[in-house]
Amino acid sequence: MHRTPRTALATAAVATVLLGSGCTTLVPGLPAPSGASSGTAAPSAPVETDGVAWMDKICGAMLPAVQTMSTQPPLNSGNPATMVDGLSTYLEKASTAVDGAITGMAAAGPSPIQGGDEAVAALTTTLSTFRDKAKEAQGKIDAIDTSNSRALATELPKAIEPLTELASLPNPAAELESNPELDAAAEKAPKCQQVDSQIN
Numbered sequence: 001m002h003r004t005p006r007t008a009l010a011t012a013a014v015a016t017v018l019l020g021s022g023c024t025t026l027v028p029g030l031p032a033p034s035g036a037s038s039g040t041a042a043p044s045a046p047v048e049t050d051g052v053a054w055m056d057k058i059c060g061a062m063l064p065a066v067q068t069m070s071t072q073p074p075l076n077s078g079n080p081a082t083m084v085d086g087l088s089t090y091l092e093k094a095s096t097a098v099d100g101a102i103t104g105m106a107a108a109g110p111s112p113i114q115g116g117d118e119a120v121a122a123l124t125t126t127l128s129t130f131r132d133k134a135k136e137a138q139g140k141i142d143a144i145d146t147s148n149s150r151a152l153a154t155e156l157p158k159a160i161e162p163l164t165e166l167a168s169l170p171n172p173a174a175e176l177e178s179n180p181e182l183d184a185a186a187e188k189a190p191k192c193q194q195v196d197s198q199i200n
Contacts, residue, residue, distance in 0.1 A: 056189035061104025068097035
């Protein structure tokens with residue numbers, strides 16, 4: 001990672017927010033979205049004493065969600081019904097993937113690096129908000145009558161509105177950007193490198 005001194009996990013956190021309020025066009029004048037996750041209690045994990053191994057678990061939990069959200073739905077199919085159905089499916093998959101990320105990060109156990117728990121808590125809050133907004137948008141999208149072009153043009157912007165709110169979320173990477181030890185651990189963690197390459 002030869003950019004600024006921030007970890008791959010920080011990059012993933014920022015990407016999560018950006019993917020949620022992307023600028024792909026669904027129909028003329030409409031911005032397009034992404035998905036998010038659920039707080040299922042994870043089984044207690046053995047305490048990890050190695051910072052690199054712990055970061056690898058955190059990034060490993062994030063990786064499937066980042067990969068899922070990086071796969072764009074068929075937004076330009078030319079068929080409104082296909083487009084709306086594809087967007088709904090995408091949001092559902094993204095929500096499920098982010099649920100898995102939250103559960104996986106919790107299962108990694110307490111951080112052996114000072115500040116790591118706070119960083120994961122901030123990221124978990126962002127992911128939870130992302131998931132909730134994605135599910136809200138999906139519910140509205142599923143209610144759209146795609147056979148009615150007028151309804152599609154007016155209801156779709158309203159349906160994706162919850163996703164545009166993600167752009168104003170606080171940056172969950174702040175805790176990571178200012179922690180050299182977390183950054184150094186992420187540089188050595190293979191899964192963090194995979195997250196980084198997936199985003200860039």
